[in-house]
Amino acid sequence: MDMMNDPAKGNSDILRELLHYQMPFGKYKGHLIRTLPISYLEWFVQKGFPAGKLGMLLQTMYEIRLNGLEYLLDGLRKGN
Template identity: 50%
Template sequence: MDIPEEYLLWMNNKGFPQGQLGQLLALALELKIHGLEDILTPLRKNNPPNHQHSTDDTLH
């Protein structure tokens, strides 16, 4: 999981955002706290992160 645990702990103290994003961030924290990050490995293998940027984002 690419989100640092410290960030998730900070968000937990400040309050997660409402809605699905907040639920997913809270779930990510639970997975990290309980050492369950490996259960996401099969999902990541089938859907690798897309870090491609459009040419509009390129600095010239």
């Protein structure tokens, strides 16, 4: 079963990517997306998230921070 047919699996994969995905450009180039300051993520909310996978990961991280869900990533990190 692929991610399109199993939403729970897809969500888990996205969270796992946030553990190691690095910002490819800008002021925080090379920093892990999960460590970006909320102010930087809020800037993308105002200006628009990039297209594609990077934008999706940045938006997901913003939603995690906004809703106090960092424990989801902490739990995955401890499980790895």
